[in-house]
Amino acid sequence: MATTVRFGVSIDESLLQQFDELIREKGYQNRSEAVRDLMRDALVERQWTREDEETVGTVTLVYDHHTRDLADKLTEHQHSHHHAIISVLHVHLDAHNCLEVAVVRGTAREVQRLADELIGTKGVKHGKLVTTTTGKDLK
Template identity: 70%
Template sequence: MADLTRFGISIDARLLEQFDQLIDSKGYSNRSEAIRDLIRGTLVEQEWGDMTRETVATVTLVYDHHTRDLADKLTEHQHSHHREILSTLHIHLDAHHCLEVVAIKGQANQVKRIADELIGTKGVKHGKLVATTTGQDLG
């Protein structure tokens, strides 16, 4: 951030008060950092709007590992996309449930399709795609 630009904005007092409360609750040190984060978030959403653009995401899955053949099915899905899947973290939550986090890199449409396949696997109790960016185009 060597080249900073200052600018002013007009904002409703009540909205600013709510924003300041949000800043406090999230632990931002100042308004500028919070606004930069909001801008980056919007730019990442825009990146995902171009479904052919290279993106990065994580898919979080929760499942009962006693469900017949589920772990094998998930592993097979991952092996069939070995070029896009960067890493998998597997955590034993209790005697029955597992949490799996899968890091994926590829075109947004590919990443979304892989995530949908994993989340839609019969026996997965909960799944969520968290879309992010490679960071190459963010300031």
């Protein structure tokens, strides 16, 4: 089991007050857990700058399923990257609009390229890549 290390931080009082307000809004029990999450987030962000690092994420797309051949084009992109797509969730938002969420895994470079292809497909109204980590290197 890892050893817990305590350390002090010098900080402007007004910045600390704003931080305390933020951690209350987010429901943290204490500053330590909030700081740990900020550290983990920075480490995950750094991981994504290393293009050959194994990563995971989700690609979220919103599109009108009546757009000619769009669903087929998205499916083609997904099949051409079948090794990187773990799962896809498809939701009918209304009579026209669909939401698709693809869970993806691969190198940061590969996942970013796949996300760009899907989001850049003509007819996609909105798309976003949400990046995260496999968790194996985080404590």
